[in-house]
Amino acid sequence: MQYYKSAKIPVDVLGSAYDLFLTTDKEEPRFDKLNCDGFCDSISRRIYVNCNVNDAALSDPRLYIFHTIKHELVHAFLYESGLSTDFEHAHRFGHEETMVDWIAIQMPKIISCYRNLTMLLEPYKMEDDNTCQTGPKETSDCAESEKTF
Ligand SMILES: [Zn+2]
8 A cells, every 4th residue: 555645855964955755666666676665876866765565564554664764864864974885894885774773763762862951951051151160050050960960
């Protein structure tokens, strides 16, 4: 069953213009050739994701498609970061898939952690006059922060 309409969606990856193609295995024969539901063609800066997935094998096909998009985006970010190949393993070309999947799975939690940390750091922001070098300006906040951290 097809879960998303076929579409071409522009995506900015570290300043490089990528296109995310929501497509199907009927429209894109490389899914069968590569035995996958998604791939990142970093040379042409195109990401292809199969939205016609086998729902008999998946409890949440849309979540699976979204995960595939995240996974392929990680490949794009690695490529645009100069990490397109794994030179430490000469017999194997490309990214270490376990690491790519780890980033794709943990990305929402990392973003959430980063946002929470940004809020937690807010009371410790220095004013322009820099009267306190080690923490919040209020003495009581400094004492409270020692209990927390
Ligand atoms: Zn991959």
